[in-house]
Amino acid sequence: MAMSLSDRPSLSAPLAHAARLGRGLVAAGIGLVVPPLCLSCRRPLVDPRTLCGPCVRDLEIITPPICDIMGTPLAFDAGPGARSPELRWNHPLYDKARAATVFGPMSQRLVHQLKYQDVPGMASLMARLMAPAIADLTAGADVLLPVPLHRRRLLARRYNQAVLIADALSPLVGLPVARHAVRRVRYTSHQVGLAREQRADNLHAAFRIVDRAAVDGKAVVLVDDVLTSGATADSLAVTLKAAGARAVRVAVFARVVGEGNREPA
Template sequence: MTALQAVATALRGLPRGVVSLVYPPTCAGCGSATADPGAFCPSCWSSLRLIEEPVCQRYGTPFALDLGVGPLVSPRAIAEPPVFGRARAVALYDAVARRIVHRLKYEDRLDLAGVMARMMAASGRTLIAEAECLVPVPLHRGRLWRRRFNQSALLARAIAASAGRPCVATALVRVRATRSQVGLSRAARAENLSGAFRVTAAEQHRIRGRRVLLVDDVMTTGATGNAAARALLRGGATSVNLLTFALVGDPAG
């Protein structure tokens, strides 16, 4: 089963439940009317750039061409190996994926977390199978107060519930309020996030000696994933992989 088929299968049979009473069925991408909750209209589905093999085994970036046999590693992964082991994502962060993420984060469409989590569970099934617990990338308490929810925690809890894995949502905290990453260079992003995360002493026993799957909505340069993974490894995790909904960047060469 290809990643595209797995994602399509994951989208079928979403429960209608209370969400259908609050939000009439609409396209997860553009908000136009659809027959079923969590479905995509034909235009959004055909425009969503789902990530398929072959991909860089470290960053999860798709290759523009199939380069043949064996595990593939992009030039970037060789030059700048990430702190986390492997990253996987559902789709490239193009117009449709961006709209889905923005509707969840800024339009309070919390019902979309279930749709996104199902797609992430399909794309990241290998990483989930290896994980012993899931940890969301946290927001600083000031930003959490303004937004009222952490989208990464919503995704992590939904994925963990479907996979039968524990979600340790409070193990990792953001101890420093960082400036927005928008517009920053890769080096500036890494500097901005240096020392921003810490594993809490009270929760350290829940990740010590465990294989952790870190969950976030979007990976841009990997700076957030690196900073969070570094804190988790220092806190005692044996390994850290990263699963996101979207990935910024063009296919690897």
Template structure:
């Protein structure tokens, strides 16, 4: 038997679906349930599946064997241990990220977080605490929420890990990374993150799962990783929804 509250909520959902029928987040056509994709847009997402570089999650065009890393990871080892991402950052993925970040589509968070838990299950199993890449206070005030923190909150809850959004601070109001070259991006986020000494115990000798929405050149998460390691973190793994990548030959 449904309680009165459950019956009321069910009725409100039905009324809401009638007044505002669910549409595909990417293309806008009608679908069966909210915060989802139509079958066409779903099929166009480029999910990252093995084989890929065990460090940078760069897809291989052939299977070189388990545990093989890419030439990029060998030539330029990142400060973090491993990266995992759900999809390649193409037009469909960009629409999803932009809808969350700039159109306040917080209803997408559970869907994106669930995909990220699946993609990052190996590094989640190694982690002690979930920390999002923070926004600077000025940008947080303008946007009113941090999309990475909202995703990280759900990932932590679904994985049974501690969620700590306050330990890593963004102390430098960086410019947008879009349109900047690799060296400009690296300089833009140099010294941008800090862990206050009184919070070192939150990460000391722990494996941190660092959450962001998109991995491009890696400058942002590299800077954040260095700040966490300076505070005593044993290791840092990175989990993002999307990553920019070409196939590694």
């Protein structure tokens, strides 16, 4: 008796299994020829998604106590809700910020590899380091919003590092990514080396809301690689709150601490 199409065993599962097995064998073969390397210094590793011991030790991971608003390290633990003295003269327009690391030689190296050298896996590594550091920001939040690049800079760089980090963070924190809610409409000169006031002037009216529904009434978590003076985050916070955002929080891989909030070139 002839077998109908519906009675025939499906080939999709065996084919999918064979494909997965094939990819695993290829990866294993590549691993034997080219061992996994540290994402920073290229030392051989067991886990290809991370850093070697010396590079990890060179990272200045931010741990409590921290300022409840700025997320910067504090000299001593003053209890829940402790705030940095810097807030007296440098209070941000966003609600809170958190960073995984202090911006230093190693974090700068990783940021530059993500921004300018397109090192595979760097955004994923940053997201894994950021996720526990920003847990209090993402709790009760609605959406991740990567800081947008102007189209001229995006064409020159080919990708937005903030989008890569946000995409890697999304499954870790359980929040969607609003990639197109805000557009950068003013092309601004590079911010590196500028003081806070110069950065603020540079970013005046730099952003425009494109999708109001994506932010109206939402607690938004801005995502970027580095937080320096906070002028970009402040400008975005003003734009987002004018569009109805109920909260604007900032999550970054590294933040500059002290020294006038200037980022080394």
